[in-house]
Amino acid sequence: MSEPLTKVDSAVQGLSSSPPKETKHRRASSSANGVMNITDLEAQGIELQIAKETQHTGWKINTSPSTVEEKDMLKKLLTTPPVKKIDLHFPLGLEVTARNMKGVTIKDALDAIHKAFKKRADDELDLPYLAGFEWDKEESWTRLVVHLRKDAGQTNVGGGKKKKKGNADE
Numbered sequence: 001m002s003e004p005l006t007k008v009d010s011a012v013q014g015l016s017s018s019p020p021k022e023t024k025h026r027r028a029s030s031s032a033n034g035v036m037n038i039t040d041l042e043a044q045g046i047e048l049q050i051a052k053e054t055q056h057t058g059w060k061i062n063t064s065p066s067t068v069e070e071k072d073m074l075k076k077l078l079t080t081p082p083v084k085k086i087d088l089h090f091p092l093g094l095e096v097t098a099r100n101m102k103g104v105t106i107k108d109a110l111d112a113i114h115k116a117f118k119k120r121a122d123d124e125l126d127l128p129y130l131a132g133f134e135w136d137k138e139e140s141w142t143r144l145v146v147h148l149r150k151d152a153g154q155t156n157v158g159g160g161k162k163k164k165k166g167n168a169d170e
Contacts, residue, residue: 034081035102036082036084037083038084038085038086038142039142042142048081048083048137049080050078050135051080053076053106054078054130055131055132056153057110057130057132058129059129059130060129060130060152061113061114062117062118062125065107065110065111068110074106075105075106075107076106077103077104077105078104078105078108079135079144082103083104084100084101084103084104085098085104086098086109087140087142089143091145096112096113096115097112098111109133110130113146127148127149127150128148129150129152129153130146131148132147133145133147134147
């Protein structure tokens with residue numbers, strides 16, 4: 001039993017048998033340049049601007065966002081400056097979060113809303129159409145208030161002409 005050891009036991013010797021690993025710097029995130037965290041914006045006092053295209057989507061909240069007529073609108077950023085995530089607050093208390101590391105787009109916001117309402121039937125929704133978003137910095141800097149309405153409203157921008165009745169004398 002008094003044979004010489006052929007292997008060095010690192011626990012006995014107090015040495016590591018493998019060289020120490022170099023710790024590589026982990027990539028921060030896949031976010032694009034200029035995309036901010038909403039809490040950083042609040043700390044710096046930078047105000048948000050909401051894309052005006054959200055005010056006239058004519059989109060029904062329990063249908064897929066792909067049903068929106070203007071597909072190009074979905075690719076636009078929801079806010080300026082772009083943010084990684086933002087909470088969307090409904091007047092009755094429901095809150096959903098839209099996220100995108102490259103900047104939350106209108107489609108990301110509609111997807112988050114759709115996920116919450118996709119299982120609801122049309123007759124369950126009192127106000128089924130999106131009227132737009134509102135940012136109220138006094139109430140909460142980090143969230144947008146979602147406004148809904150009963151009908152789709154005007155989906156095209158611009159004044160529509162009123163139709164004349166058949167008889168002008170009536």
